[in-house]
Every structure is written in structure tokens, then in C-alpha cells.
Amino acid sequence: MRGERGTRTWWLGVGAATAFAVVAGAWGIARQPLEPYYAASVRSMAGSGHAFWFGAFDPAATLTMDKLPGAFWVQALVVAVAGPSTTAMVLPQVVAMALAVVVLAVAVRALTGSPAAGVVAAMVLAVSPAAVGVARGNVADPLMILLLVTAAWAVARALHTGRPTPWLAVAGLAVGLAFQAKMLAAWLVLPALAVAFLVAAPVPLGRRIAATAVGGVVTAVVSFAWIAAVSLVPAGQRPWVDGSTDDSELAQVFVYNGLGRLGAQNPLQELAGQGLALTAPGTGAEGPSIARLLVGDLGRSTGWLAPAALLALVVGLWAVRRSPRTDPRRAAYLLFGLWLLVYGVAFSAGAVVNVYYVATLAPAIAGLLGTAFAHLLEVRGGAGARLAAGAAVVVTIAYSAVLVLRSEHPVVTPVVVAVLLGVGAVGLVATARRGALVTALVAVLVLPVAATGWLLALGGGAFDTPYESVREIRAVRVLLVAAPRLAAGTLPGLERSRAGAPDLMAVQSAAVASVFAAPTGDEVLPIGGFTGIGPTPTLDQLRADIAAGRFHVVLSFPSTDPRFVWVAEHCRAQRSLDPTFQVHVCVPADATRP
Incomplete structure (x- = not known):
């Protein structure tokens, strides 16, 4: 009976989170303004097989997009079937983020062995303002996020089998496809996947290294397959590769969209240098620094639960320091912790960061909090666990309240509700009463949910942030x-x-x-x-x-x-x-x- 009740709770929790992601993403999308560059490219790609294959910007296929076309192939297929419309271009992103919620839940459950961890991770991702916002636009990131959490699921399966190589190959396939969607941004997840597997896989070191190498080879082959195929086509029979000076996809990926984004002018700034008074919205006013992810636009996009996630990472790794090497909780902390840290460093170093980029941090934050929640359920009687949980509640609510109250649109009511719930949660956690962690979870989610509600009320999308300035x-x-x-x-x-x-x-x-x-x-x-x-x-x-x-x-x-x-x-x-x-x-x- 207990197993049936647990299964029912699992499906109800994941189903509710997925339904929220679908409703929030699709709310009013027919009126959502499109990013015109991507919209024009998708219309061109939907018009002919030649333009589709090469990712052409214009119907005559004189020029490619300045990015790889993988994510926009999906949009173009929908437009080719349903006709050009806002809904046809945005709906694929809504579906991708909803699926990401489900796959993340399954991945976290597989990593930790805890259904509760999966449900919490799904809920945190579903209500994240960054995840909701990015789903409401015609950008490439939702598909990449779905493929990255799929890679995490494959690694989770590899950690629980004596034959991990096929699962590492699946992870490599997912990351390679994510590369087609967002280029080098997809590869930043590789250290997290590799370290989690190399540390915690239940097989000898030699087999761990060999399986990781197979995953890396598959990643490279899938990543470069389309580039290699296009490069074999004579220049006169395909569009010029935008973003390159030598008609090279490699230059487009590794220079224009890669190292050229670190400390140099980005394409919008170069365009403005031609005399066009163009301001890219949603890039945040803060220059390169770690702090930029915790303040202003970027903080109000995905920072709400970042302090709690970082605290969960540090305390969680300390708590499992004496556990066996194969402890699944250590693997989960390593995978999602390195995911958060590597992407966080990359976004901190970039010359300009669009707000929808940082949605990639949301699955890592959700995975860490889901893992920590399940870990605390197991050891809720410990004084150290109670102290960590109470500190996480206080820090998270205080930080989230500052994000709201320092905006141009301070909303006092949700702050008061969150504080009151937080006081109650800390009291319950201190006494180790049943339901304390659930109350704590609700308390820390009040302000992110309110921020998501503000975004939806504004009719905001991928370029918007909660409580943004006029x-x-x-x-x-x-x-x-x-x-x-x-x-x-x-x-x-x-x-x-x-x-x-x-x-x-x-x-x-x-x-x-x-x-x-x-x-x-x-x-x-x-x-x-x-x-x-x-x-x-x-x-x-x-x-x-x-x-x-x-x-x-x-x-x-x-x-x-x-x-x-x-x-x-x-x-x-x-x-x-x-x-x-x-x-x-x-x-x-x-x-x-x-």
C-alpha cells in the first residue's frame, strides 16, 4: 500500500509541475512578440528543403543564420505544417521545457533513488521565472536544456548498471544534439557529467575511463556531423556562412559564437557600431563578474534559489564525505553542482549575457535542491541537518526579498507571506516535526512563484525579467x-x-x-x-x-x-x-x- 501511495504521489507531483510548465509557457503566446531575426530565418527554412538543411536566413539562401540551425529546424518543421504564426514558432519551446521538467524529475530520481527528490526538482524547475520566460520565446535554449537534462538522465542510468558504456553513448548523443541547438554552450555540461560518472560509477577505474571516452567520442562525432556534411558541399552550391570571414562553419562556431564573446564586442555591439542606435534588451547592466548573476536582471531571472542551491552543494558534499565512493547522493551533488558552477563562471565572464541564457542554470539549481530535500528527509533528526535547513530558509527568503524590494516594482505582500512562512518553517525544522521540510519548501518558493506570476501578468517572454524597470x-x-x-x-x-x-x-x-x-x-x-x-x-x-x-x-x-x-x-x-x-x-x- 505504501508503494502504491508513493507512486501515486510521484505521478501527481510530476504531473502538477508539468501542467504548470505547460500553462505558464503557453499563457497568451499567440500575442507574444517574436524575435524578428529568428522568425525570419524560420520562415525561410520552412519554405524549402535547401534553405532548411543549410539553416538559411533568407528564402533565396544567400546567407546562413549566424548560428547552427538545430533548434530552428524544429520550429521550421512546425511552421511548414501549421503555417507561419507566433504560436507555431513558440509552441515547440513550451513543449521542450515541459518535457525538460519530466526528464529532470526522472533523472534526479534515478540519481538519488528518491522519488521525493525528483518531484521537488520538477517543481523548482517548473516555477523558475527563467525557465518560464525562456519557454515563451522563439529562441534555441529550451531544446538545449531538454537535451542536457536527457544527458544527465543517461548518466544516472550509467551509474546504476554494470554496463555503463551504452548509457554514456546516449549521454554523448544528447550533448552532441544539444551542440546543434546552441553550439559551445552545450559542451559546458561535459565536466559535470564526466566527473559524476568517474567518481561514483560502480565499475573499476579503467572501465570508467573507457566508458567516458566513448561518451566523449560520440559527443564529438554528433557535434561535428552536420558541419562536416555542409563543408563537403562546394561554396557555390550553398549559402555563405554568416559570422565568418572565410565561409567556415568552424569559424562561426568557435570564433564568432565562441572565444569572440569573451571580452570582445558581441554582434549587437558591432551592429550598433555601424550607426544603428540599437540597445539589446534583457542583457543586464552589470559587467563581467560573479555578482552579475545574483543582482539586477539576471538575479531576478534565476537567482532566487541560487544561494540555497550553493548551500546545498557545500553542506551535501560535506555530509557524504565518509560515504562510499558510489554513494548516489554524491554523484547528484557533483553533477548538478558542477553544472551550476561551470555555467555560472561562463556567464560571469561573458561580455554580454542575455537573460534567457541563464535559464540553463535552472535545472542545476532544481537538481541540487531536490537532492538536498531528499537527503534531509533521511537525516531530519540530525542537529546539523536541521541547522542547514533553517539557514537555507532564512538566507533564501532574505535574498529573494531583497531582489523584490530593490526593484522598481516592489511587491510587499508576497515578501510578508514568505517571511511569515519562513519563520514557521524554521521553527518546525528546529523541532524536527513531520512536514517541516515541506513547509520550508513552500516558504522558499513563494517569491519565485510570485515573480513568475508578475512575468505572466506583464505578458513577458524570453527577453523579459520579473520586476524589470520601465x-x-x-x-x-x-x-x-x-x-x-x-x-x-x-x-x-x-x-x-x-x-x-x-x-x-x-x-x-x-x-x-x-x-x-x-x-x-x-x-x-x-x-x-x-x-x-x-x-x-x-x-x-x-x-x-x-x-x-x-x-x-x-x-x-x-x-x-x-x-x-x-x-x-x-x-x-x-x-x-x-x-x-x-x-x-x-x-x-x-x-x-x-
Whole structure:
């Protein structure tokens, strides 16, 4: 009877957490503004197999996205079936995060052997503002997160079998697929997976090393499979690789999206350097430092339970220091602890961190708290355990209250409720009464749940954070709402100027081109790639397109780039509604004039 009740509680708990993730993610998504660059790319990829395979930004497949296309393949498939819409582009992320909640619950249960640990982890992930926000946008991170927790589940299975190699291969497959979704960001989980297995697997050291090597080889093969396949295609038969200067996917991944993000200008900053007054919303005002993850936008996105998770990691590892090497709790603390620390260091060092990046920390925080909760259930009579639990409640509620009260929208009621519950929880924990830990869990979740509710009431998505400032709300709306609406208002005039040409227009920067291409699906030739300074198309190619009548309107920034200098000298200038841009109308005869 007890086993049946435990099974029923497990399914009810995980089911409730999953249902919350689905409802919160899907709430009002039909009205959710899309990131236009990704939306335009997905429409292009949904339009043809050629554009789909190569991850082309534009329907004519002159240029790839500036990222690997794995996550956007899923969105493109849904759009190809259901048609282009906000729901079709966002729903895959909602589903991915809901599945991540389920898989994390199973992984934590498999690691620790405790159903309670899995249920708590699922609940913490489901209510995390970062996890809810990232699911409500057309970004790549939810699929990566799902694949990373799948890799953690595979490692958990490997830790409980005498034949771990196949499970390490499954973990490598999951990380390799995650690489297709978010490139090097996926590989940051590898130290956590490897160390947890090497330390705690119940097989001799030689077999542990061999199995880990197999997992690493599978990761590398799957990660590079698409890049290798694309590299075999002659350059003239595929789009130019954006983000590279030599038409190389490796340069795009390891330089433009890799080491180039550490201490250097990111692509949005390079774009702004061309004269476009563009502010990327949701990047946090704090510069590179560990503190940036605990304050401001990033803290209010995923920091709520981070102090409790770090405390759980330190106390948990100390508590199992004399346990056998194969203690599953040690494996869980190592896996999720290193996951949290490695990603935390990476996000701390990045020049600019979008708020939706830090959603990757949420599964690690959830896994640590689930593991600690189950651990405390086992030793709740110990004075040290009671002290640690009480300290975690006090620190977490105090820190979360500061996050709320130091925002521009302080909400006193949930803070008062959390404090009152916290006082009661600490009292119960001190007396080791039954239900004390459940009360403590509810107390520390009050403020994250309130923050998620604020985000949903705002109609926020991947670029938003709870209690963000009015300035940041406006920045998000300008980028995701106002700019696309302004571009849409110019489409009738552009259609007249198009005069039957195959392409709607040519625009400096794929980022700017996307606001015209996303609502129509038309070819808007991107000049200079995302940053507007890339080498494609060349001046000769641009002149050939003009001579062929491919387009008539060229939109650019004031620039010394030879391509735009030539356009300004040979084509007819038009009045621009925004001094940031120059508009020229070109006819085939202009291409032949000296």
C-alpha cells in the first residue's frame, strides 16, 4: 500500500509541475512578440528543403543564420505544417521545457533513488521565472536544456548498471544534439557529467575511463556531423556562412559564437557600431563578474534559489564525505553542482549575457535542491541537518526579498507571506516535526512563484525579467514590437517601389532585414550578414543583382563600406523617415554607369 501511495504521489507531483510548465509557457503566446531575426530565418527554412538543411536566413539562401540551425529546424518543421504564426514558432519551446521538467524529475530520481527528490526538482524547475520566460520565446535554449537534462538522465542510468558504456553513448548523443541547438554552450555540461560518472560509477577505474571516452567520442562525432556534411558541399552550391570571414562553419562556431564573446564586442555591439542606435534588451547592466548573476536582471531571472542551491552543494558534499565512493547522493551533488558552477563562471565572464541564457542554470539549481530535500528527509533528526535547513530558509527568503524590494516594482505582500512562512518553517525544522521540510519548501518558493506570476501578468517572454524597470520594458517593446510594426507600415510603399522585382529590397544587416522579411516571408537581400560588415555579397555580386533587376530599393546606414559608397554614387537617393538610414532606388542601368 505504501508503494502504491508513493507512486501515486510521484505521478501527481510530476504531473502538477508539468501542467504548470505547460500553462505558464503557453499563457497568451499567440500575442507574444517574436524575435524578428529568428522568425525570419524560420520562415525561410520552412519554405524549402535547401534553405532548411543549410539553416538559411533568407528564402533565396544567400546567407546562413549566424548560428547552427538545430533548434530552428524544429520550429521550421512546425511552421511548414501549421503555417507561419507566433504560436507555431513558440509552441515547440513550451513543449521542450515541459518535457525538460519530466526528464529532470526522472533523472534526479534515478540519481538519488528518491522519488521525493525528483518531484521537488520538477517543481523548482517548473516555477523558475527563467525557465518560464525562456519557454515563451522563439529562441534555441529550451531544446538545449531538454537535451542536457536527457544527458544527465543517461548518466544516472550509467551509474546504476554494470554496463555503463551504452548509457554514456546516449549521454554523448544528447550533448552532441544539444551542440546543434546552441553550439559551445552545450559542451559546458561535459565536466559535470564526466566527473559524476568517474567518481561514483560502480565499475573499476579503467572501465570508467573507457566508458567516458566513448561518451566523449560520440559527443564529438554528433557535434561535428552536420558541419562536416555542409563543408563537403562546394561554396557555390550553398549559402555563405554568416559570422565568418572565410565561409567556415568552424569559424562561426568557435570564433564568432565562441572565444569572440569573451571580452570582445558581441554582434549587437558591432551592429550598433555601424550607426544603428540599437540597445539589446534583457542583457543586464552589470559587467563581467560573479555578482552579475545574483543582482539586477539576471538575479531576478534565476537567482532566487541560487544561494540555497550553493548551500546545498557545500553542506551535501560535506555530509557524504565518509560515504562510499558510489554513494548516489554524491554523484547528484557533483553533477548538478558542477553544472551550476561551470555555467555560472561562463556567464560571469561573458561580455554580454542575455537573460534567457541563464535559464540553463535552472535545472542545476532544481537538481541540487531536490537532492538536498531528499537527503534531509533521511537525516531530519540530525542537529546539523536541521541547522542547514533553517539557514537555507532564512538566507533564501532574505535574498529573494531583497531582489523584490530593490526593484522598481516592489511587491510587499508576497515578501510578508514568505517571511511569515519562513519563520514557521524554521521553527518546525528546529523541532524536527513531520512536514517541516515541506513547509520550508513552500516558504522558499513563494517569491519565485510570485515573480513568475508578475512575468505572466506583464505578458513577458524570453527577453523579459520579473520586476524589470520601465526602461527595460520599453527597450524590449521597441525591439520586438515597435520596430516590426514600423517596418510593416512601410511595406505598401516598398511594394510599389519594388515594381515587380523578385526581391522586396536589399538591406544592410540581416538583423535589420529581418523586420521586413519576418511578416512577409519575402526575399530581403541581407548585405553584410548580421553585423552589416560581413563580406557577402561582394560589390560585384551587388552590381550584378542590380543589373539583373533583382531589387530596386537599398536600405543602409551611413557607411564608408565600398558597397554602400558605390550605391550612394550610382543610385537615386530617397527621403528616409529615420536619419539613421539611407534609402536609394537602383535600376539596372545604374549598374553599367562608370
